[in-house]
Amino acid sequence: MQIDFYKYQGTGNDFVMIDNRSDFFPKENVQLIAHLCDRRFGIGGDGLILLENDSETDFRMVYYNSDGNQSSMCGNGGRCLVAFAKKLNVINNSCTFFATDGLHHATITENGQVSLQMIDVPNVKITPEYVFLNTGSPHHVQMVDDLENYNIKENGAAIRYGALYGKEGSNVNFVKQIDDNTFSLRTYERGVEDETLSCGTGATAAAIAMNATGKTDSTSIHLNVEGGKLEVSFDKMANQFTNVFLIGPAEFVFKGEITI
Template sequence: MEINTALTFYKYQGTGNDFVMVDNRTDSFPKNDTELVAKLCDRRFGIGADGLILLENDPTLDFKMVYYNADGNEGSMCGNGGRCLVAFANFLGIFSSETKFNAVDGAHSATIEGDIVELKMGDVTEIKIKPNYYFLNTGSPHHVQLVSEIQDLDVFKEGSKLRYGLYGEKGSNINFVEPLDNGAFAVRTYERGVEDETLSCGTGVTAVAIAMHKSGRVSSDIVNIEAQGGKLQVRFSVDAKGYSNVHLKGPATQVFKGEVKW
């Protein structure tokens, strides 16, 4: 793109996890420009977001999701980002109530009713159980660790320590969880790629729900999660092979539309 090219974008958020959305069905966005993506996501010098998502054409499904972390690099699956993209595709008139789209980890189905989006996530067949934490992949790698007094926890300090110290440069997302009196679980997440705490992480709360069920701390196949940015619900089926029919449900809303030049 030429200098001073104008880009029309939309800002979406799902329980405080916010994203720059771009309709890239014309394939005009410079996808390899990591510096541009990072600048657009910068909260002081750009639009500000936890990530940037391109909505593109797909040869067999309704659309395709291309997700970038705030650092400008293409990322793994993002649950809240997927839910927000579903809301964006619905806004664009691509589908009415049910859809199926492609993402980096394969096909996902979803439904929308008002501002509530329910997204089908991938199956989880392997959960590593360690003395102090659980590790599993729900489209992105997640460390799940129980803590007490979660609201007083320095998530940036403790999360970055584990993200680099335990998982190295490739890293993992780090989730801290505390059971609540109402049967739900409070969750705070340090996200790799953002390299900070986010108000919510869709693949993270999905990982927490499955880990808490695996640990026996919840017996229901519907788990309520309270992230810093709002409430989400995860449901699943369980059998000898693991967890299937995993769904992530919660609000996804458009914040504003804008135009940016560079």
């Protein structure tokens, strides 16, 4: 069988996109999905995303990590899926869609800048060493002085597989403050099991963590990730964060077909 696919990237976080509105894709084939995400033997991507029909919204997002397993919410993937839906003429400049963590709203500009509403964050765990919160996916956030030379893969894996988060593990974010409302961020992603150039739920988590711990009073925060720049905005009441938006570019890379 031949599959048409599209490749998208958002600040270097890249995804294989498939239009599955006809429900043809073998969704339970973990090995196939991992093969399609393989950078040497397949198409290559940090994940694979299916765009599917939904009776209540414009479409449904089904996200798989590059290991082939269905996973929790991916912020950059969601932004890229909005751009994909626009390319397919499924939407115009705004939409709603369902993902594994619930309902999302999004808008897209003519130059491909996508503003994606993330879930509310009612609970932020703050310790002297780290912050933990769920922004659609679980995220560990900690400050690092020498971020440029820090071994993200080794230290991220140690936390991800350590006793702190048990069998499920967590994504791990390392952050350095640049100015009052700008932070640099590097992320180790579970499922990819390596550093990625960008992580949308990680950027969201880092921004909220920096506000929650008093590193910034701003509710509009800029994140320098390895693959570009993202912005996160939110409203804060007590220690609850609502109207959370992840904002950044989502770009079409190429279209192709592959035989499976």
